[in-house]
Amino acid sequence: MSNLSESKYRGFKADRSKYPEMENGKPVIDLESHRYTKLWQGPQHPGVTGNMAVELIVNGDEIVSAKTHVGYLHRAFEKLMERRRYIQCFPLVCRICVPEPDTNEYCVSAAMEDLAGITVPERALWLRTLNLEMSRIGSYLMWLGGQAGSLGMGAVGQWTIGMRDFWLDLFEEMTGGRVYHMYMIPGGVRKTLPDGFRDRARGLIVRTRKLLYDVENTFLSNAIIKSRLQGLGVITTEMVDEFGIVGPIARATGRECDIRINNPYVKYGELDVKMLTSTVGDAYARAELRYRDLHQSLDLVTEILNRIPEDGPIQADMPNLLNWKIPAGQTYVKAESTRGEHGFYMVSDGSGKPRRVFARGASYTHAISLLEELAVNISISDLAGLMVSLHTCPPEIER
Amino acid sequence: MEQLVKRINGMIHLKAYNRQRDDLFFITVEKSQLELVLSHLKNNEGFTHLAFLQAVDFLEDSKFQLTYMLYNYDIRVNLGVKVLIGRDKAEMTSIHKLWAHAWQYQRELHELFGINFPGSPRVEESFVLEGWEEMPPMRRDFDTKEYSERTFYQRPGRSTNDPKEYMKEKMYKNYAASPRIRRDDE
Amino acid sequence: MNRKHIDEIEKQMKLANEGLPEEERKFFADVIPTRVDPFNKYWEQFLNWARSRSLWMLAFGTGCGATELRPLMTSRFDMARFGIFPRPTPRQASVFVVGGYASIKTIKRIIRSYEQMQGPKYVIALGSCTINGGMYYDSYNTINRLDYYIPVDVYIAGCMPRPEALIAGFNRLKEKIVAGECEGMNEYTDKFDWFKKNQKEIIKDWNMPDYNW
Numbered sequence: 001m002s003n004l005s006e007s008k009y010r011g012f013k014a015d016r017s018k019y020p021e022m023e024n025g026k027p028v029i030d031l032e033s034h035r036y037t038k039l040w041q042g043p044q045h046p047g048v049t050g051n052m053a054v055e056l057i058v059n060g061d062e063i064v065s066a067k068t069h070v071g072y073l074h075r076a077f078e079k080l081m082e083r084r085r086y087i088q089c090f091p092l093v094c095r096i097c098v099p100e101p102d103t104n105e106y107c108v109s110a111a112m113e114d115l116a117g118i119t120v121p122e123r124a125l126w127l128r129t130l131n132l133e134m135s136r137i138g139s140y141l142m143w144l145g146g147q148a149g150s151l152g153m154g155a156v157g158q159w160t161i162g163m164r165d166f167w168l169d170l171f172e173e174m175t176g177g178r179v180y181h182m183y184m185i186p187g188g189v190r191k192t193l194p195d196g197f198r199d200r201a202r203g204l205i206v207r208t209r210k211l212l213y214d215v216e217n218t219f220l221s222n223a224i225i226k227s228r229l230q231g232l233g234v235i236t237t238e239m240v241d242e243f244g245i246v247g248p249i250a251r252a253t254g255r256e257c258d259i260r261i262n263n264p265y266v267k268y269g270e271l272d273v274k275m276l277t278s279t280v281g282d283a284y285a286r287a288e289l290r291y292r293d294l295h296q297s298l299d300l301v302t303e304i305l306n307r308i309p310e311d312g313p314i315q316a317d318m319p320n321l322l323n324w325k326i327p328a329g330q331t332y333v334k335a336e337s338t339r340g341e342h343g344f345y346m347v348s349d350g351s352g353k354p355r356r357v358f359a360r361g362a363s364y365t366h367a368i369s370l371l372e373e374l375a376v377n378i379s380i381s382d383l384a385g386l387m388v389s390l391h392t393c394p395p396e397i398e399r
Numbered sequence: 400m401e402q403l404v405k406r407i408n409g410m411i412h413l414k415a416y417n418r419q420r421d422d423l424f425f426i427t428v429e430k431s432q433l434e435l436v437l438s439h440l441k442n443n444e445g446f447t448h449l450a451f452l453q454a455v456d457f458l459e460d461s462k463f464q465l466t467y468m469l470y471n472y473d474i475r476v477n478l479g480v481k482v483l484i485g486r487d488k489a490e491m492t493s494i495h496k497l498w499a500h501a502w503q504y505q506r507e508l509h510e511l512f513g514i515n516f517p518g519s520p521r522v523e524e525s526f527v528l529e530g531w532e533e534m535p536p537m538r539r540d541f542d543t544k545e546y547s548e549r550t551f552y553q554r555p556g557r558s559t560n561d562p563k564e565y566m567k568e569k570m571y572k573n574y575a576a577s578p579r580i581r582r583d584d585e
Numbered sequence: 586m587n588r589k590h591i592d593e594i595e596k597q598m599k600l601a602n603e604g605l606p607e608e609e610r611k612f613f614a615d616v617i618p619t620r621v622d623p624f625n626k627y628w629e630q631f632l633n634w635a636r637s638r639s640l641w642m643l644a645f646g647t648g649c650g651a652t653e654l655r656p657l658m659t660s661r662f663d664m665a666r667f668g669i670f671p672r673p674t675p676r677q678a679s680v681f682v683v684g685g686y687a688s689i690k691t692i693k694r695i696i697r698s699y700e701q702m703q704g705p706k707y708v709i710a711l712g713s714c715t716i717n718g719g720m721y722y723d724s725y726n727t728i729n730r731l732d733y734y735i736p737v738d739v740y741i742a743g744c745m746p747r748p749e750a751l752i753a754g755f756n757r758l759k760e761k762i763v764a765g766e767c768e769g770m771n772e773y774t775d776k777f778d779w780f781k782k783n784q785k786e787i788i789k790d791w792n793m794p795d796y797n798w
């Protein structure tokens with residue numbers, strides 16, 4: 001009935017020889033013919049990531065057309081920031097992406113520093129690097145649980161999300177906040193490391209590695225997981241520029257794009273970050289790449305913990321933050337999040353409030369135009385796995 | 400980068416050029432020449448990645464500024480291409496043929512700023528709003544606080560302070576009055 | 586299957602707001618819910634005790650509070666030991682955890698999911714943004730007070746509330762259920778017109794998603 005078995009790679013080149021009929025290069029889907037059913041996956045659905053919806057037209061269990069609907073989490077951050085002073089913007093931005101809030105904090109602080117011409121002290125930069133890498137670990141651990149859970153494997157989620165919680169405990173020690181940290185304020189960071197933090201962090205790294213060994217055995221080496229993820233959602237090298245794909249998804253196709261290496265920010269220039277790439281470009285390659293990246297993050301955290309200076313200022317000399325006016329200008333600051341390029345475009349007009357702030361999330365293109373392209377010709381049961389494999393994060397799409 | 404600017408300047412007239420950082424540059428071009436510049440940058444100069452396309456509302460000049468942020472993977476440089484368009488009946492040429500995800504930004508700008516992109520696919524669809532009846536909300540003259548107070552029910556008890564006055568009263572008044580806290584030189 | 590059968594099936598599977606007059610079409614529920622009074626005082630007390638021991642939660646992550654539900658579901662905080670379990674569909678759930686700010690597009694789905702849930706049903710609202718708008722008090726797209734749109738039993742303050750606070754909130758809900766104070770469903774029935782008036786003020790587009798079955 002469907003042509004799934006004919007092509008090994010089910011992703012990009014959708015074989016539409018039978019369904020639906022093509023006319024002028026566009027599929028003709030006649031909903032009245034009773035051959036197609038329209039289904040909504042989401043927003044109230046356990047198989048979607050966060051609060052978004054995918055409108056599907058299916059034939060049997062094969063998806064012939066998909067359309068993403070977002071906007072369920074629109075809070076108008078950019079509008080609210082235009083009404084707030086610069087320092088009042090700061091607690092807002094970490095709410096833009098929930099699993100990994102620190103990238104937002106770094107970007108907005110760095111944008112303000114870039115416009116105002118403030119140099120951040122050395123020790124604060126190291127602390128920022130530590131915070132960013134730790135949040136990467138937390139986000140990847142959550143993603144591992146989601147990817148396994150979307151394929152019906154609940155045990156990995158129980159382990160990794162439980163382990164992420166211990167990382168959140170470290171965040172709580174370091175910053176005072178569990179999920180939203182509000183740590184990297186403009187000009188530096190808020191606090192230094194507490195006593196004994198390094199030892200506890202090193203212990204947790206050992207425990208996380210032990211857990212990852214189990215995850216590798218049960219999840220990445222699992223024959224069922226392999227057969228479901230291999231060949232799912234194949235992205236070719238040509239699609240990378242076409243769709244603006246960034247981050248691990250683009251690296252899985254062989255494109256060398258890691259902002260930590262290409263345009264080093266904070267202290268990544270002094271650290272030994274390797275460019276991890278793969279050449280297959282399917283969901284399994286992405287999962288493996290993220291797994292390797294997680295190990296690299298653990299290495300980096302170990303190295304950073306050894307290299308953080310013991311003393312020195314953690315705050316630059318700042319003007320009165322309550323009445324902080326930034327000279328007019330425009331800037332774009334980006335950082336590598338677990339989903340890819342995360343950037344803030346900030347326009348200042350010389351007053352105490354920003355003229356315009358735009359948060360560029362990597363999921364913006366991944367979840368809409370790319371997902372709509374890749375979802376065609378796969379089975380409904382694979383859609384959740386595909387969505388998690390693209391690591392879509394709805395709040396950063398609609399902000 | 401200077402050579403690139405010279406090359407583009409040989410093609411068309413650049414209105415402005417400035418360097419923000421070592422890896423971030425901005426150029427301003429005419430509205431009519433934008434598509435030419437973008438396709439040249441994409442096809443010949445290696446700026447293949449469109450990071451975003453966004454608008455800034457300059458209400459005082461009654462202009463919208465559109466920013467197309469491009470990235471070059473070889474020389475690892477971001478280039479922002481800025482265009483100024485009129486604010487009334489704002490309209491811009493669509494670039495959905497150059498990048499497959501550009502229509503998303505154009506749909507967002509159509510909904511949140513009211514900028515029209517003729518020919519862009521699905522530009523009339525709703526992106527984040529549903530049943531919206533006011534003016535496009537991201538325009539500067541839309542007052543979100545006033546709308547929120549008018550539409551949603553407020554729970555009493557929320558108080559607002561001017562941060563400057565509040566902190567002055569909270570910190571410095573007590574500081575001056577308190578007998579226990581004294582500086583050494585006093 | 587011939588055309589006649591198909592027509593018959595289509596007639597049975599019509600949309601909830603189809604076939605109603607134009608004014609009433611704007612109501613989501615096609616009938617106004619009816620009030621359910623306790624059958625017997627002591628029997629009701631027993632039922633309340635039983636209900637408080639098996640709270641089935643609707644797994645609808647409406648906002649960022651849903652992030653803290655995941656640690657709560659998994660091994661570290663493990664809410665299954667309190668008899669709380671996530672369910673994928675509103676028909677099987679008895680507790681609706683509204684995870685934070687509700688944008689206008691989401692509140693429409695929240696109301697629809699709430700109306701689909703079978704009684705007795707309880708609502709827990711997480712975060713400051715459901716109480717008074719929180720840090721989004723001046724946003725044009727998020728509501729400020731959730732209790733004007735659906736009846737709320739327990740509020741949990743915080744941005745966002747920690748898993749321990751969620752457990753405390755669930756325990757408070759249990760106490761309230763045992764004491765017979767959670768009459769949110771009957772409140773919704775009694776003040777149905779008032780709730781609908783408030784809902785209609787913010788939700789302008791009441792169209793249902795278009796299914797073809």
